[in-house]
Amino acid sequence: MTPAQGTLTVGVVVVDDQLVFRQVAREVVAATPGFEMLGEAASGEHTLAVVDDLDPDLVLLDVRMPGMDGIETAARLSEARPKVVVVLISIEEAPYLPGGLGSCGAAELLRKQDFGPAALRRVWERHRPARG
């Protein structure tokens, strides 16, 4: 939910089966002014429910997850909530990832180790929905 003040914070949801990364992501979002961590999901299956619940602007999706992986989750998310900016995150590089990366509706693929306040800001600036 956007607060009533002048500046709108960007609501972020992080999805990764790895607790370690979810914790670090929380720290990064907390250290980035203008962004707020709304919640987390630990699997692709839970993501849609969490997103419906929390209505974020930006969803960070790890590619490698047991069960429904990030690419499949991104595809469903883009279909169900096309306004949400979906960013795929992976330790692996694009060529090593399964196919379907380009067509699942994700805005971009971000290297996990590159994640940080600067990367977060850059990704948002690049892919935020245009406001009329």
Added chain:
Amino acid sequence: MPEITETSRAGRRTAAGIGLVGVLLTAGAVALVLSDGPRDHRAVNAIVHGLGIALPIGLGLFRLSRRGTDRFAWLLVGTGLLWSLITLAESSASVPYSVGRIAVWMVEPTLVILMLAFPFGRLETLYERRLAQAAVVLAATLYLPTALLAQFPEPAPWASCGTSCPTNAFVLTDQDPAWVGELVRPVREVLAVLIYAAVAVVLFQRTRRAASLMRHVLAPVAAVAAYRAGALLAYLVGRIAGADGTFLEIVGWLYMLTLPIVAASFALGLLSQRLFVADALERVAHELREHSDADGLRQALRTALADPSLSLVYWLRGQGGRWVDEAGWPTSAPERAPGRAVTEVRVDGRRLAAIRHDSGLDPLVVQAAGAHALTTLENDRLIGELQSSLDELGRSRARIAAVADRERRKIERDLHDGAQQRLVALRIKLELIAEGLDGESPESAAALRRLEGDVETTIDEVRSFARGIYPPVLAQRGLGEALRVAGRIAPIPTTVYAQDIGRWRPEVEATVYFACLEALQNAAKHARGATGVAIRVVENGGLRFEVHDDGQGFFVPTVLNGNGLTNLRDRVAAIGGEVKVRSAPGQGTTVTGVVPVD
């Protein structure tokens, strides 16, 4: 050739017919000698001629009654029948005498062939065939035509008329041309002795080279051939030197006895072979008491048959049937090679194994020893255990392969979920701290960023390491995706056709993946001039894969035992599959394989 077996009525009739003819011919020959032959030593003559007909025919038929397709036995029978014509040379009438003398010249090459073809009834080497041809040519050119030109030389080993023989009924000239006596005869006699000497040499060499069993069998015939050459030489020299008539007659008889002696050697050889078989079977049984596993069986057969290079492969009936070696590894069907023969071992019509052995060993002996050994094992219920232990070996190999793959996936997962995540988190945290220090303490921020670089390098290394152990995409998405990734990052343009492959047991996916990867890496490293690699995987009665490159190709036998290819084969064989590599210079390389997926 018609087969005479105990159970074949037509065969028995044929045998009886030939036997009857043989008896009649023998009787006729003996009667002729006794009634019309020269007076001296009629009895001895009759015996010599009778033996020459009866012994070969009799022994040949006896052998054929045991084993219908013995070529040598047929040769023996045929020679015996022809030999009966020679007895006509004992007649005092001109025409039969002449027919008999000419018949001798036609039968002599037959004897050469007989000796060279002993004991299997075949002329094996080019040299042997040439010798036989030489004997035939000699008879046809230097002997037969002279029947029309001159009297027959007297005395002769095969006519006991001594120096007072009937005239040649076919001669066309009144007087013997001088050149027949002065040129043709000496030349042909020398050539005849040379040919017989060459036959003796060939037989001695064969005897020397043979394994111990065959040596017993071949030695007597080699001796006969040598003695024959010597006898002919002695006779000719004696004739020229005007030796005593009795001496010549005796040498003549000895010479005539060659055929019966060859027949007798054949029978002796068969006898010694039977003794050897019995001995071998006894030795096999004895050895088997000591060793009763697959390894012991081979050792038992090697010792029993005195062939140290003997090897054994087994036929497993499961899954359509396949050949395995003693360790249970799938192997190719055994093939003949120069000096090596393959004998299948069947028990009750069922194929159990195949033995590769020295080609000098009689296949019957090998089959008997092998069948006996396997029957003994079967009687002891050990063949069943052998089969199931080979099966178990195969399954345990598959299990080991599965466990190895599970372990690798686990290692990769642990690396990913543990070390890699922490390294990534570490780097992110370092960057957070560095951004915090940017304003206050740029040097510290810079130092931290240098540390970040080290962490990045570590992340890359660990990731690369993990990919090598087990590519994550293989576990997550399966074979098709993993191969597409491999194709994408390969240093050579690679196309992957693996639509709708689906998921399979992890060890199957991993094996096919790593096999294709190995083939792809080989192509990238070694296929000079290759413009691309095509990888195909399809499910069609098993998971089939093919990796083809259009590079320069290589000569398969020289490279086949390189480590990568051997590992590939072992990996695939461990789960019951097989791999074939086809390549030729200029035709690219194709690695194909199939893995069972039932």
